[in-house]
Amino acid sequence: MLYITHTQIIKHVNTTTMKKIWATLILATATSGLIYGQEYKLAKTTGTLAIKEVNHVTIEGTTGNEIIFVNKNHSNEKDERAVGLKAVSGYGLEDNSGIGLSIVDKNGVVEVRQLKKMDGPEIVIKVPKGVTVSYSHTSPYGSDLEVKNFDGELEVSTLHNRVTITNSTGPMTVKTVHGDIDAKLPATVKNPVSIVSVHGHVDVALPVAFKANLKLGTVYGELYVDPDFKIDMDRKEDDMVVYNSNVVGKINGGGIDLNLSSTHNNVYLRKTK
Numbered sequence: 001m002l003y004i005t006h007t008q009i010i011k012h013v014n015t016t017t018m019k020k021i022w023a024t025l026i027l028a029t030a031t032s033g034l035i036y037g038q039e040y041k042l043a044k045t046t047g048t049l050a051i052k053e054v055n056h057v058t059i060e061g062t063t064g065n066e067i068i069f070v071n072k073n074h075s076n077e078k079d080e081r082a083v084g085l086k087a088v089s090g091y092g093l094e095d096n097s098g099i100g101l102s103i104v105d106k107n108g109v110v111e112v113r114q115l116k117k118m119d120g121p122e123i124v125i126k127v128p129k130g131v132t133v134s135y136s137h138t139s140p141y142g143s144d145l146e147v148k149n150f151d152g153e154l155e156v157s158t159l160h161n162r163v164t165i166t167n168s169t170g171p172m173t174v175k176t177v178h179g180d181i182d183a184k185l186p187a188t189v190k191n192p193v194s195i196v197s198v199h200g201h202v203d204v205a206l207p208v209a210f211k212a213n214l215k216l217g218t219v220y221g222e223l224y225v226d227p228d229f230k231i232d233m234d235r236k237e238d239d240m241v242v243y244n245s246n247v248v249g250k251i252n253g254g255g256i257d258l259n260l261s262s263t264h265n266n267v268y269l270r271k272t273k
Contacts, residue, residue, distance in 0.1 A: 006105075008074065008080050014258055015243045017168065018240065019147060023183075023262045025029045025139075031201065032273060034173050037157045038070070038071040038098060038099045039068060039069065039070050039071075039099075040068075040069040040097040040098060040099050040101070040103065041066045041067070041069070042066060042067045042068075042103065042105060042110065042130060043065060043066050044066065044067045044105070044110060044128065045065050045128045045130045045131065046108070046131060047108040047109060047110065047129060047131060047132070047134050048108065048109045048110070048131070048132045048133075048134055049067060049110045049112065049125070049132065049134065049138075050109055050110065050112065050175050051110045051112045051125070051133070051134065051135045051138075052111065052112065052113050052136050052137075052145055052194065053114065053116075053136070053137055053138065053139060053176070054101070054112060054113065054114045054120065054123060054137070055119065055120045055137075055141050055142050055143050056115065056120060056122040056123060056143045057076075057123050057124075057125065057135065057143075057145055057146075057152055058123070058124045058125070058145075058146040058147075058150070059125050059127060059129075059133055059135070059145075059146070059147045060125070060126050060127070060148055060149055060150065061122075061123075061126070061127060061129055061150035061151050061152070061168070062126040062127060062128055062150070063128070064126070065128060065143075066124070066126075066128070067110065067125065067126065067127055067128065067131065068098075068126040069097060069099060069101065069103065069106045069112075069123060069125055069249070070123065070124040070125075071099035071121045071122065072101065072121075072122045072124055073100075073121050073122050079207070081257045084235040085272070087091070088115075088117045089113075090104070092116055093113055094193070095115055097266055099121055099123070100115060100116065100120060100121035101113065101114055101115070101121065101123065102114075102115065106271060107111065109243070113256045117141065117195070118141045120141075121140070122222040127150060127152060128152070129150070129151035129152045129188075130152065131152055131154070132152055132153040132154075132212075133147075133150065133152060133153070133154050133155070134155040134156075135154075135155070135156045135158070136156075136157045136158070136159075137158040137159060137161050138158070139160075140159070140160050140208075142158060142159070142160050142161040143155075143161065144161065144162045144163070144164060145158065145161045145162070145163045145164070145269070146163075146164045146165075146166075147163070147164070147165045147168050148164075148166040148168065148206075149166070149167050150167070150168040150169075151168070151169045153170065153171050154168065154170055154171070154172040154173070154174070155172070155173050155174075155175040156172075156173070156175065156176070156179070157175050157176075158175070158179055159176070159178060159179075160176075160177070160178045160222050161178055161179045162179040162180050162181075162182075163175060163179055163180075163182070163183075163201070164175075164181075164182050164183070164186070165181075165182070165184070166183075166184050167182040167184065167185075167186055168189075169185075169186060169188050169189050169190055169266060170189050170190045170191075170192075170193055171189075171190045171191055171192055172189075172193050172195070173192075173193070173194045174194065174195045174196065174197045175194075175197075176177070176196075176197050176198070176200060177196070177197070177198045177199060178184050178199045178200060180197065180200035180202075180203070180265075181195050181196075181197050181198060181200060181202050181203070182203045182204075183195060183202065183203070183204045183205070183230060184205040184272060185188065185205070185210075186203075186207070187206075187210055188218055189206045189256065190256065191255075191256035191257055191259075192256060192257040192259070193255075193256060193257070193258050193259070193261050193263075194259040195259070196259070196261050196262070197261075197262045197263075197265065198262070198263045198264060199262075199263070199264045199265060200262065200265055201205055201221075201262055201263045201265040201266050201267070202260050202261065202265070202266075202267045202268070203267075203268040203270070204268065204269055204270070205270045205271065205272045206229075206271065206272060207254060207271065207272050208226075208228045208229065208268075208271045208272075210251060210252065210254025210255070211253060211254060211256070211257065212250070212251045212252075212253045212254065212256050212257070212258040212268075213249060213250055213254050213256070213257050213258065214231060214247065214248070214249050214250065214251050214258050214260075215246070215247070215248050215257075215258070215259045215260070215261070216246065216247040216248075216260050216262060216267050216269065217245065217246045217247075217259075217260070217261035217262075217265045217267070218246075218262050218263065218265070218266065218267050219245055219263045220265075221262050221263075221264060221265045221267065222266045222267075223247060223266070223267050223269075224246075224266060224267070224268045224269070224270075225247075225269045226231070226269065226270045226271045228271050229251055229269060229271065230251070231247065231249040231250070231251055232249050232250045232253075233247070233248070233249040248262070264273070
């Protein structure tokens with residue numbers, strides 16, 4: 001006859017319980033990896049990436065040969081009433097990526113839209129430098145747009161988004177109506193660069209040795225330039241400097257075309273530290 005002591009039973013129960021706990025933790029970790037690190041990859045090194053009405057976007061440059069979309073959402077809440085149903089959009093979009101985005105590659109243009117009108121996924125997009133990025137946003141639901149370490153052509157047109165650009169070489173055309181624009185650009189930036197806001201400030205940092213054909217403009221704001229930038233002002237025939245709300249001149253003898261302007265706010269040109 002086999003006798004099992006009380007202590008052995010407790011040990012067995014504890015061991016079984018601990019195994020279940022560890023299994024639950026492992027499953028939770030794996031599940032959270034799927035939720036917090038969902039990816040969608042698209043082999044692409046040329047063409048245009050057109051991002052339209054996606055509220056939360058960070059664009060990063062990559063040396064790879066794929067456009068990589070990463071969903072960084074930190075919420076795994078689900079609408080229980082929607083179980084078994086499919087999310088649809090008034091635009092006729094479908095989540096064909098599994099990360100809350102419609103991604104359609106057609107005739108050299110990859111068009112990216114989110115299904116949700118408000119909120120939506122928090123997306124990081126890693127883009128090879130041979131791909132042109134076009135970002136447009138017109139709704140009031142947009143968040144900050146961040147672009148960093150991107151070596152391709154950049155076109156941005158937004159209504160409310162704040163735009164931050166770091167260590168990106170362009171060429172670039174950035175326009176926003178209500179958002180601020182902050183940029184820190186390297187010496188290797190490519191021609192042309194145009195950074196314009198209607199109601200927000202424009203704040204750009206450059207190396208002091210940067211060479212540019214400079215245009216600074218504002219109507220109701222002020223222009224501020226680091227004194228270490230020596231600007232050769234364009235002059236009239238009578239050799240008089242034109243002083244008004246616009247400054248046109250050359251930095252370090254001229255170089256790329258650099259246009260910085262804000263209609264209702266200030267423009268800052270500062271040197272990188």
